[in-house]
Amino acid sequence: MQAIIDLFSYTFINHAFMAALLSSIICGVLGTYIVSKRMVFISGGITHASFGGIGMAFYFGMPPFLGATLFAMISALGIEWISKKGNVRNDSSIGILWSLGMAIGIIFVYITPGFTPNLMSYLFGSILTVSASELWVMAVLAAFVVIFFSVFYRPILFFAFDEGFAKSQKAPVNFLNYTMILLIALGIVMNIKVAGIILVMSMLTLPQNTANLFSNNFKRIIIYSIVISFVGTMAGLAGSFWLGIPTGAAIIFTLSFIFFLAKLIKMVYERRNRQSNEQITDSVNG
Amino acid sequence: MNNPLVAIQNLSVGYQTQKVLENVTFEIAPNDFVGVIGPNGGGKTTLIRTILGLIPYWEGSIRYHIKSSKIGYLPQINPIDKDFPISVFDVVLSGLAGKKGLWKKFNPDDKIYALSLLEQAGIIHLKNKSIGRLSGGQMQRALLCRALMNQPELLILDEPSTFVDNQFEHELFGWLKSLNQNMAILMVSHDLGIISSHVKTIACVNRKLHYHQSNKITQEQLTHYNCPIKLITHGEVPHQVLAPHKL
Structure with missing residues (x-):
């Protein structure tokens, strides 16, 4: 116990703890929307496209996360616009954006004179180096996302469930869709620091799918996801500490482990239920 | 004569370069119960999605004498x-x-x-x-x-009787009949048997639209309008007469 208390005397551990909490809230809320609306691939496209922005920012000497934010938002709006038109192969355009963003990023990092930035930290995240100012930005976004979902809970749920019906009722579907995709883009960029480009998708899908095993209620999936995400992130951090492995990968591994464990428990539980039900039916019939 | 709820004039609709509906003129009167029939791919769903404003149209006009928030819509359940x-x-x-x-x-x-x-x-x-x-x-x-x-003042239904058992089908049409006293209904169905015995008028959609002021369908109409579907007649005992085979 003392060892754990001692750990929190380090600033970077405190920061990591706060980052885990905030990113669990952001990803728990946005990820539930993404998973429910089957936008995982779209989010992957936005995430990877933002790497182009990171590379260009390095080249032009700007803060990398400014570049990432710009690229993420532009690609998010582009994807939403393309899917609204609906007559282009949607998944192909996302695939193109995905790889083009990565290519632009690599090219610009390569031609940037002088030092080579630590690409690994952008690809796999570095929760232990989150700064106080980054935490503030995450806190503002987390608060905004929670308030936004509380105020617009019903329209968000209703429009996501059946867009065509909502449009037939002349509901402001496009406006909300654009707002949501921008929010998703911001959420992704904020979490690149914690989980990295390659792993941020897991933060947006693994806790939600784990939660979905136990609930089919949108609100509850959000809450369960936040808890699972936070517990998994902290456990992953601890594991990475003691085993000396990279934090991002350890977190994702833990979240995956929780998912498969939950799935296993559910399968065993359901099988046992079915068997006991059969026994009841047998004894009634017999 | 009351004003129609929706008045469609010379409407053409399509996707990309393919025209699906051509020169459709059609009015939905208050308290009408229109059965929309026609072959698959004939444009039934396109017609109602255009009326609902979900698809932009190429030519013609749709005039609404009804608020869009007073149109009820039951889409096909497959895409849900x-x-x-x-x-x-x-x-x-x-x-x-x-x-x-x-x-x-x-x-x-x-x-x-x-x-x-x-x-x-x-x-x-x-x-x-x-x-x-x-x-x-x-x-x-x-x-x-x-x-x-x-x-709603206008209820638009797209294939409401798919995946439904006979018992509910019976209840559904009983319900629709009583709803029809307060609202117009536009119902798409590929099942002519259902349509003919419950609706007041029939619109046959196969790229063009032909509107019948009655719910009786004759062989000549079907042949003329190229609506290759099963024929229904009324009698003491409900029965179906199938269209003759093509030789």
Whole structure:
């Protein structure tokens, strides 16, 4: 116990703890929307496209996360616009954006004179180096996302469930869709620091799918996801500490482990239920 | 003669370069019960999606003498995402999505009305279930409740009797008949047997639209309008007469 208390005397551990909490809230809320609306691939496209922005920012000497934010938002709006038109192969355009963003990023990092930035930290995240100012930005976004979902809970749920019906009722579907995709883009960029480009998708899908095993209620999936995400992130951090492995990968591994464990428990539980039900039916019939 | 609720004139609709509907002129009168029939790919669903404003049209005009928030819509249930985490009660409530927009709150009266619709549909006991757990017939009922939530003056139904058992089909048309006293109904169905015995008028859609002021369909009409579907006649005992085979 003392060892754990001692750990929190380090600033970077405190920061990591706060980052885990905030990113669990952001990803728990946005990820539930993404998973429910089957936008995982779209989010992957936005995430990877933002790497182009990171590379260009390095080249032009700007803060990398400014570049990432710009690229993420532009690609998010582009994807939403393309899917609204609906007559282009949607998944192909996302695939193109995905790889083009990565290519632009690599090219610009390569031609940037002088030092080579630590690409690994952008690809796999570095929760232990989150700064106080980054935490503030995450806190503002987390608060905004929670308030936004509380105020617009019903329209968000209703429009996501059946867009065509909502449009037939002349509901402001496009406006909300654009707002949501921008929010998703911001959420992704904020979490690149914690989980990295390659792993941020897991933060947006693994806790939600784990939660979905136990609930089919949108609100509850959000809450369960936040808890699972936070517990998994902290456990992953601890594991990475003691085993000396990279934090991002350890977190994702833990979240995956929780998912498969939950799935296993559910399968065993359901099988046992079915068997006991059969026994009841047998004894009634017999 | 009352004003029509919706007046369509010389309407042409298509996707990309392919024209699906051509030169359609058609009016929906108050309290009409129109059965929309026609072959698959003939443009039935395109027609109603255009009326609902979901598809832009190429030529012609649609004039509405009815608020868009007074049109109820029951889409085909196939594209509904059965995994989406939403309860039956919330699905019904979402019928007010347009009326409430982003800012307006749902008040207790809305919720009471949603529950009364679920009661009428006989699925009140399923209100907290997630939508994907429902059988086809139960889901049709839930979606019909959603369509009725805004107390429509025009109810548009796309294949309401698919995935439905005979028992519910009977109940459904009983329900629609009583609803028809307060609203016009436009119903798409590929099942001519159902249409002919319940609707007042028939629109046959096969790229063009032909409107009949009665619910009786004759062989000549079908041949003339190139509507290759089963023929129904009325008699003491319900029976079907199939169109002759092509030689």
